[in-house]
Amino acid sequence: MLDFKVVFHVSEKNRWPVAITNVKNFLADTEGKKVAVTIVANAEAVTAQDIFPQLEELAHKGVEIAFCNNALRAFAVPKETLPSFIKIVPAGITALVQKQKEGYAYIKP
Amino acid sequence: MLDFKVVFHVSEKNRWPVAITNVKNFLADTEGKKVAVTIVANAEAVTAQDIFPQLEELAHKGVEIAFCNNALRAFAVPKETLPSFIKIVPAGITALVQKQKEGYAYIKP
């Protein structure tokens, strides 16, 4: 039984720094608890590449990171440019809805 | 029994294009499934008129579209200027809270 389940939604490039800080603070604050954390990026947020090192760090801590394939296509981001720790989902919105259906809290940083 | 229920919250004019794309992608991704989709617009988002044709298209696909009456008053938008497929709700926030109480996922595009 998980103590906390939360999905973070990032849809704007300039919100990545706040989102990453949010996730880090949440992980630090809930240390020792059982948590499930997912980040879903869609729209122009999938074009950010400078944040990959920070995302990799979060992935190593167990954070699930999903990029929206509709957005990748719309912004012409080739899938091959994404590191393997980023999961590609057909539609980011469906992933966000599904997670909430599973009891995840929703946060828009 | 619905497969997915989701309410989209639009409060800024410049987020309408992303919101409309989100809804379209969600409908395409969940084709064949039973979904309930509502868009609630409040604050300055109720002043957008250029997106009416696209909203009409979504309304024809079964999307419920609600504009906040507090916002219409605050931004001096006469109700008569809204097409009939847009439902007016007394307070957009209450509509958003009510939907979530009914199990709708919340998305802020």
Next chain:
Amino acid sequence: MLDFKVVFHVSEKNRWPVAITNVKNFLADTEGKKVAVTIVANAEAVTAQDIFPQLEELAHKGVEIAFCNNALRAFAVPKETLPSFIKIVPAGITALVQKQKEGYAYIKP
């Protein structure tokens, strides 16, 4: 048994006016009903001071107001500068997740 429970998330300074209007409209629209309303501020939103008088008014109406301590530290806001009606929570995100776990609707103004 509460009729409505809602948590508002404010993470940007310039969204405070909309957030405050949202809360006021919600309280007016649900007058006579049993509601629980919380505002959680994090990130740069904790640096706003000009909105304290309006927040005090909301606090008097029973709205719980919480500022994120991580954000206060990050933006070098001394705790002593906060009025007593503002509650300081260790991590705003955890508070937002906890509230949703308790059945609160989430609104990002």
